[in-house]
Structures are given as structure tokens and as C-alpha cells.
Amino acid sequence: xxxxxxxxxxxxxxxxxxxxxxxxxxxxxxxxxxxxxxxxxxxxxxxxxxxxxxxxxxxxxxxxxxxxxxxxxxxxxxxxxxxxxxxxxxxxxxxxxxxxxxxxxxxxxxxxxxxxxxxxxxxxxxxxxxxxxxxxxxxxxxxxxxxxxxxxxxxxxxxxxxxxxxxxxxxxxxxxxxxxxxxxxxxxxxxxxxxxxxxxxxx
Amino acid sequence: xxxxxxxxxxxxxxxxxxxxxxxxxxxxxxxxxxxxxxxxxxxxxxxxxxxxxxxxxxxxxxxxxxxxxxxxxxxxxxxxxxxxxxxxxxxxxxxxxxxxxxxxxxxxxxxxxxxxxxxxxxxxxxxxxxxxxxxxxxxxxxxxxxxxxxxxxxxxxxxxxxxxxxxxxxxxxxxxxxxxxxxxxxxxxxxxxxxxxxxxxxxxxxxxxxxxxxxxxxxxxxxxxxxxxxxxxxxxxxxxxxxxxxxxxxxxxxxxxxxxxxxxxxxxxxxxxxxxxxxxxxxxxxxxxxxxxxxxxxxxxxxxxxxxxxxxxxxxxxxxxxxxxxxxxxxxxxxxxxxxxxxxxxxxxxxxxxxxxxxxxxxxxxxxxxxxxxxxxxxxxxxxxxxxxxxxxxxxxxxxxxxxxxxxxxxxxxxxxxxxxxxxxxxxxxxxxxxxxxxxxxxxxxxxxxxxxxxxxxxxxxxxxxxxxxxxxxxxxxxxxxxxxxxxxxxxxxxxxxxxxxxxxxxxxxxxxxxxxxxxxxxxxxxxxxxxx
Numbered sequence: 001x002x003x004x005x006x007x008x009x010x011x012x013x014x015x016x017x018x019x020x021x022x023x024x025x026x027x028x029x030x031x032x033x034x035x036x037x038x039x040x041x042x043x044x045x046x047x048x049x050x051x052x053x054x055x056x057x058x059x060x061x062x063x064x065x066x067x068x069x070x071x072x073x074x075x076x077x078x079x080x081x082x083x084x085x086x087x088x089x090x091x092x093x094x095x096x097x098x099x100x101x102x103x104x105x106x107x108x109x110x111x112x113x114x115x116x117x118x119x120x121x122x123x124x125x126x127x128x129x130x131x132x133x134x135x136x137x138x139x140x141x142x143x144x145x146x147x148x149x150x151x152x153x154x155x156x157x158x159x160x161x162x163x164x165x166x167x168x169x170x171x172x173x174x175x176x177x178x179x180x181x182x183x184x185x186x187x188x189x190x191x192x193x194x195x196x197x198x199x200x201x202x203x
Numbered sequence: 204x205x206x207x208x209x210x211x212x213x214x215x216x217x218x219x220x221x222x223x224x225x226x227x228x229x230x231x232x233x234x235x236x237x238x239x240x241x242x243x244x245x246x247x248x249x250x251x252x253x254x255x256x257x258x259x260x261x262x263x264x265x266x267x268x269x270x271x272x273x274x275x276x277x278x279x280x281x282x283x284x285x286x287x288x289x290x291x292x293x294x295x296x297x298x299x300x301x302x303x304x305x306x307x308x309x310x311x312x313x314x315x316x317x318x319x320x321x322x323x324x325x326x327x328x329x330x331x332x333x334x335x336x337x338x339x340x341x342x343x344x345x346x347x348x349x350x351x352x353x354x355x356x357x358x359x360x361x362x363x364x365x366x367x368x369x370x371x372x373x374x375x376x377x378x379x380x381x382x383x384x385x386x387x388x389x390x391x392x393x394x395x396x397x398x399x400x401x402x403x404x405x406x407x408x409x410x411x412x413x414x415x416x417x418x419x420x421x422x423x424x425x426x427x428x429x430x431x432x433x434x435x436x437x438x439x440x441x442x443x444x445x446x447x448x449x450x451x452x453x454x455x456x457x458x459x460x461x462x463x464x465x466x467x468x469x470x471x472x473x474x475x476x477x478x479x480x481x482x483x484x485x486x487x488x489x490x491x492x493x494x495x496x497x498x499x500x501x502x503x504x505x506x507x508x509x510x511x512x513x514x515x516x517x518x519x520x521x522x523x524x525x526x527x528x529x530x531x532x533x534x535x536x537x538x539x540x541x542x543x544x545x546x547x548x549x550x551x552x553x554x555x556x557x558x559x560x561x562x563x564x565x566x567x568x569x570x571x572x573x574x575x576x577x578x579x580x581x582x583x584x585x586x587x588x589x590x591x592x593x594x595x596x597x598x599x600x601x602x603x604x605x606x607x608x609x610x611x612x613x614x615x616x617x618x619x620x621x622x623x624x625x626x627x628x629x630x631x632x633x634x635x636x637x638x639x640x641x642x643x644x645x646x647x648x649x650x651x652x653x654x655x656x657x658x659x660x661x662x663x664x665x666x667x668x669x670x671x672x673x674x675x676x677x678x679x680x681x682x683x684x685x686x687x688x689x690x691x692x693x694x695x696x697x698x699x700x701x702x703x704x705x706x707x708x709x710x711x712x713x714x715x716x717x718x719x720x721x722x723x724x725x726x727x728x729x730x731x732x733x734x735x736x
Contacts, residue, residue, distance in 0.1 A: 023736065024642075024736050025642035025643050025736050026642040026735070026736065029642060041580060048646050049643045049644055049645055049646065050642075050643070050644075051607070051611070051640055051641055051642050051643060051644040051733065052599035052600075052601060052611045053601050053607070053610055053611060053640040053644075054639070054640040054641060054642045056601055057639060057640050062598065062599055062600060062601070063598065065598065065599065066584060066596060066597070066598060066616065067596075067597040067598070067599055067613065068587065068591070068595060068596055068597070069595075069597065069613075070591075070595065071591065071595075072591070074590055074591065077590060078587055078590065078591065081583055081586050081587050081590075082583065082587065084579075084583050085579050085580045085582070085583030085584065086580070086583075133717065134716075134717035134718065135717055136688070136713050136717065136719055136735075138638065139688040139689065139690050139711060139713055139719075140688055140690065141672075141688060141689065142669075142672075142689060142690060142691070143690055144690055145637045145638050145690055145711055146638045146639065146690075146711050146713075146719055146735065147638055147639075148639075149639070149719075149735070169639065
């Protein structure tokens with residue numbers, strides 16, 4: 001995902017690292033989409049509301065996606081077992097994780113070369129991504145339907161540096177409606193380095 | 204180079220092999236009666252493609268015969284029981300017969316269900332004479348309830364089969380069900396048979412045009428001439444007609460017993476106790492398969508409790524079962540049957556593990572430099588499954604449907620993908636959601652409130668019109684936000700002819716923070732179906 005690669009430290013998801021996503025499942029799917037499309041196995045743990053249809057729309061390969069919606073009180077064991085076998089683990093972190101457990105999981109992650117994406121805060125994350133602005137198009141007052149979305153994404157790296165980028169959702173998603181949209185709005189949908197809706201800033 | 208004279212180039216040396224053939228008349232009917240536990244005098248017809256394939260003697264007495272249409276057969280015999288013809292059932296019910304024969308005379312060849320051949324030499328020597336051996340054989344079959352069996356002994360399996368079939372034409376077929384053709388007399392016995400018994404219709408037509416009408420006429424021709432004129436097939440038929448079958452009896456090797464049955468005495472009521480008891484047996488099960496060069500890919504587990512309940516289930520495995528996998532399946536089957544965790548309603552008294560599908564071990568062998576990249580995925584996921592249960596590790600498919608929860612189908616890891624789901628995806632679903640799919644779909648819709656500017660709840664009247672403009676969205680935990688834009692109502696009517704059907708309205712709403720919701724209005728109540736977060 002070129003837009004996300006631009007704001008992630010190291011230019012993309014690094015093996016052995018953890019990333020946090022605070023308030024958007026869509027953003028987490030966007031993180032998974034690139035590696036999954038390239039053939040990596042992904043796993044989603046503890047997220048019963050994860051929509052596989054939306055994931056498929058992002059280009060996540062469903063035949064290489066493993067879901068464990070209800071790990072119960074064995075979250076840590078299940079996540080550690082998944083880290084052993086899949087490349088990317090997306091998980092919803094339970095309320096209380098002991099710091100020692102978190103460190104052990106991180107060690108496992110580095111040893112296996114997998115990447116962890118957590119929904120919610122995680123003490124050892126390389127970067128925390130959040131959606132700081134969202135703008136929908138296509139919906140009026142009683143008319144139309146949701147068509148496309150602009151998201152402003154902010155990544156706070158663990159070094160204290162934060163970067164912002166804008167994501168144009170139809171770039172990521174595949175579907176009949178997205179092609180019709182790109183036909184109707186050719187000026188907007190013009191390649192990976194698309195037109196900026198918000199001024200891009202790096203601080 | 205010296206060519207052999209044509210007459211000597213027969214495929215096998217024409218030697219006589221004294222053979223004993225056991226024939227059970229009307230085997231499909233016998234099998235169906237035994238399978239469905241019907242009395243022997245019950246009129247039964249087996250139907251294939253709308254026509255009678257076989258019928259029982261009772262039905263035959265009332266005029267039912269092979270080739271009759273189903274309706275006509277039912278008109279002739281009103282008490283007729285009609286069953287579909289299943290070749291697999293024939294073979295399955297003949298298995299105990301073969302086992303009974305093998306107990307007293309080894310080396311049985313199954314020709315087809317209802318018909319099997321043996322070497323006559325060994326049994327004749329052991330039991331004193333061929334006559335005695337045949338009597339012993341019939342007695343053994345009578346012990347398992349087969350009284351109508353016939354035995355023929357002759358110089359070739361072909362002649363012996365027809366000797367057995369000819370017992371029907373003896374003076375007293377009920378009492379005398381053995382026909383022994385003395386050595387050397389098989390050609391004479393066969394000579395009066397018509398050409399049809401060779402089951403070579405093309406050959407029979409030509410021979411009849413040549414004025415040859417019986418096997419005796421055919422056998423009188425010289426072998427070399429038959430071979431030159433009719434080729435290899437003709438030569439084989441000629442051998443048969445001369446009472447010298449080209450193939451001898453091929454002995455069957457009894458299949459290895461691969462099932463494992465464990466009796467628990469006293470019955471075990473705790474799952475952990477049971478799996479502990481089963482561990483050795485599961486290892487034995489897997490080892491026995493491995494010794495036979497096989498692996499099991501579909502396992503059938505049959506559990507019987509002391510109160511008489513029975514639970515049977517087939518389990519598939521993405522690769523093949525090892526002992527731990529077998530134990531996991533037994534545990535999941537117990538947990539899945541609605542029993543309290545670790546406590547069963549009644550103790551389990553018998554566990555049977557049967558391989559339903561076995562494959563060759565060499566097809567599943569690990570490679571020299573490790574195995575494919577997906578092998579460790581199977582191992583890892585199987586580990587998680589053994590922790591959480593079979594249904595806890597899932598893969599997903601997108602199916603067809605109007606409601607978002609219908610559109611996702613979860614398949615436990617290792618189970619085959621659902622074909623119905625893949626098929627339904629391509630159907631048109633009027634009322635399905637346009638645009639991008641929401642990223643979060645709630646398992647259970649969450650209650651929300653949508654208010655108009657006066658603070659009253661927005662509703663849809665019976666004409667499908669809104670009673671007010673949606674202005675405020677109240678979500679849980681109580682949080683009010685203004686509605687920036689919205690669309691709806693989009694009516695969804697599912698199965699209006701059914702009492703379980705639903706009629707509801709769908710709305711898309713974007714609140715002032717830029718978060719989009721998919722709302723449902725059903726029965727004057729608002730629910731959040733999904734969220735575009």
C-alpha cells in the first residue's frame with residue numbers, strides 16, 4: 001500500500017514488529033491487504049465483528065485468512081501459536097495483558113519474523129495508526145448511497161515522529177461500483193500518487 | 204526366427220482347474236431384504252431408472268418381472284415394497300458371506316456380489332470329498348441365514364457357475380442344491396447350453412449365422428481355426444465353451460481389519476478420562492494404518508453411551524489423522540453433542556474408530572527438504588483447534604444474501620468449502636447493499652435511536668414514507684451525534700410467505716464525526732447492523 005508505506009517507519013510492515021490501529025477496522029484491513037495479496041497467510045484473532053466481505057473487497061485472500069473470533073481466556077496462547085505459523089496477525093487486545101506476557105509475545109514475534117497488528121494500544125508497537133479525519137461521498141439527505149471515502153491517517157512512530165497521509169478508499173477496494181466511480185471522477189482517481197485532498201504534512 | 208504355430212499361442216495353458224462356485228440366487232433381493240430387515244416372503248422390487256431391476260419370489264408369483272415399469276408392477280402387486288437398487292448395498296451385504304466362507308475355506312474369489320469361486324482341490328481333500336466340502340459350505344451359509352445358496356463343482360469356474368445355476372432344473376431343487384460335474388465331463392455338460400451364456404453377443408450372432416447354436420457345436424471347432432477367424436476374444440470364448448477356463452480362481456486376500464473398537468468397562472463419564480483411555484487405542488489405530496502403508500483422511504467416530512444413545516460423525520482432515528488428531532475429534536464430538544463440559548449425560552461404553560477414506564502413505568510422505576509451506580500451517584492450526592475446539596478456527600467465504608450476517612459463511616478449518624454458499628453468491632439478491640462493504644458487522648444488531656428535530660423517534664409508515672427527517676443518532680454507550688447525511692429507507696422483504704420472514708428498512712447514516720453506520724428499522728425499533736469504521 002504505497003500511501004501507508006509512506007507513513008510507516010521503515011516504509012512498510014516490518015517482520016517482527018507490532019503496529020497498533022486505534023479506531024478503524026478499515027485501516028487494519030488496508031494494512032493486511034498488501035501482504036495478503038502477495039500470498040502471505042493472515043490471521044484475525046478475537047474480532048467477531050470483522051467483516052470478511054469488506055476484507056475480500058480490499059484484496060485480502062480469504063483462502064489464506066484464518067479467523068479465531070472467540071479465543072476466550074486463551075488469547076495469549078492462541079496468538080502465540082498463530083504467530084508461529086502465519087505472517088501477519090491482526091488481533092483485538094484484551095483489556096489487561098501483563099507486561100511480561102507482552103514482552104514474551106514480542107520475542108516470539110521477532111524470532112518467527114511475523115508482524116502483529118493490534119486493535120487498541122499495545123505497549124511495544126512501532127507505530128500507532130489512527131484515522132483523524134474521514135469524509136464520505138455519495139450520500140445526500142435521503143438520496144444516494146455511500147460510494148467513496150477519504151481518510152486522513154496519522155501514524156505516531158515510537159520515536160515520537162508522526163506523519164499524516166490521505167487515503168482514497170476506492171484505490172484499495174475492488175468492486176463494480178469502484179470502476180464506475182473512477183470513470184465518473186477521472187481527475188480524482190489518477191494513480192497511486194493521487195491528488196491530495198488535505199495538504200500532506202510530515203512533522 | 205522360428206514362429207510358434209498359431210494354435211500354441213493361446214494366452215494361457217489350457218489346464219483344468221477344479222473349481223467350486225457358490226451362487227446365491229437373486230442376491231440383490233436377498234441383500235435388500237437383509238438390509239431392511241424384511242421377511243423373506245415379503246414382495247419386494249428393486250427399481251432402477253423407473254423399471255423393475257429385480258423382484259422377490261413373492262412378487263414374481265403375482266406377475267412382477269424384470270423390466271416392468273414401476274407403476275405397472277405396483278398395479279399387479281398392491282402390497283409391493285419398492286426400493287431403489289443400490290449396487291453398493293449388494294457388495295456390502297455379501298461381505299459377511301465371504302467372511303463366513305473364508306472361515307472354513309480360505310482363498311475365495313469374489314466374481315460379483317452373489318457369486319464367488321474357490322479352488323475345489325483343497326477343501327475336497329480336507330473334508331474327504333467334493334460332495335462333503337459342498338455340504339459343509341452350505342451348512343456354514345445356513346448358519347448365517349442363507350438357505351437358498353447353490354454350489355456347483357466342475358473343471359473350470361465357468362462350468363462350475365453354470366452347474367450351480369443348473370441346480371434349479373434338478374428334480375428336487377430344494378433338497379438337492381449341489382451339482383458336481385465329474386472331472387473331464389465339463390465339456391459334455393456345457394455342450395447343450397446356448398451361445399448366450401458366453402455373454403459375447405457379437406460373436407453369438409456370427410456363430411448362429413454359421414449354423415452353430417450350442418456351446419458343444421462351438422467347442423467342436425479346432426482351437427487354431429477359431430483363433431484365426433475370431434481373434435483372441437473368440438479363442439477365450441472357445442476355451443470357456445470347452446470347459447477349460449482361461450483364468451483360474453484368483454484368491455482374495457481378506458482386507459486388513461483397520462477399525463478399532465474400545466469397550467469401556469465401567470462406562471466413562473468424563474471426557475478427560477475417556478481421552479486418556481483412548482490414547483493407546485488411537486495410537487494403535489494410526490500404527491495399524493501405517494503398517495498397511497495407508498493414512499486416514501476421513502475418520503468416522505461412533506460413540507455409544509450406556510443408556511443406548513449413539514453418536515456417529517465423519518471427520519475430515521486437511522492432511523491425515525495422527526493419534527492426537529483422532530483424540531481431538533473424539534473430544535469435540537463429545538463436547539459438541541450438547542453435554543456439559545467434562546460431564547456427559549451418560550457414560551460412554553463403546554468407541555469405534557473407523558477409517559472412512561484411506562490414501563496411500565507415499566502420496567502424503569514428507570519431502571526430503573521439509574514439506575510444502577502450508578504443512579506447518581496445518582500443524583499450527585490443529586494445535587489451536589485442539590485448544591479451543593473444532594469450530595473455533597475458521598476460514599470464511601462470502602455467500603449471497605441480503606443481510607450482512609447471511610453474506611459470510613464460516614467453515615471450520617479442515618472442512619470442505621460449502622458449495623451452496625459459492626453458488627448463492629452469483630444469484631441476484633434484490634435489496635442487497637450497494638457500495639463498499641462495511642468493515643465491522645455486528646453479530647447481533649445493536650440497539651440505537653434515531654430522532655427527528657423534535658426529539659421523537661423516526662419511523663416509516665405503512666406506505667414506506669418517513670415520519671420525520673433523521674437528525675440525531677444515539678448510540679451505545681449513550682452518545683448523541685448529529686446526522687450529517689443519510690439515505691433510505693431501502694425496504695427489504697425476506698420470505699413474506701413464511702412466518703419466519705422479515706420486513707425491514709435499511710438506512711445509511713453518516714454522523715458529524717464522519718463515521719458511517721448501516722441502520723435497520725424493524726418493528727419500530729432501530730438497530731445498527733454494521734459500521735463503516
